[in-house]
Amino acid sequence: MGKRPLGRPKYRWEDNIKMDLEEVRCGGMEWIELAQVRDRCVLNILNTVYTLRFFSILNAVCFMILTYLVPVLFTFYIFIQQI
Numbered sequence: 769m770g771k772r773p774l775g776r777p778k779y780r781w782e783d784n785i786k787m788d789l790e791e792v793r794c795g796g797m798e799w800i801e802l803a804q805v806r807d808r809c810v811l812n813i814l815n816t817v818y819t820l821r822f823f824s825i826l827n828a829v830c831f832m833i834l835t836y837l838v839p840v841l842f843t844f845y846i847f848i849q850q851i
Contacts, residue, residue, distance in 0.1 A: 785799060
């Protein structure tokens with residue numbers, strides 16, 4: 769009979785994929801099924817990218833509004849109060 773190797777078991781490529789998905793907080797995804805249905809996987813990735821892009825743009829617009837428009841409106845409000 770052969771000997772069993774010492775130490776922890778070696779990682780399989782599936783284990784590496786599971787750890788990578790957990791790092792990006794998608795640990796519960798059925799990645800094997802997604803990989804088999806490639807079109808659905810690509811659509812899920814594109815939806816995620818576009819959603820992140822949308823919120824990034826929305827965040828930039830909100831920042832611009834708060835930075836530039838609010839002081840102008842406040843100045844206008846003070847000006848109206850003086851009249």
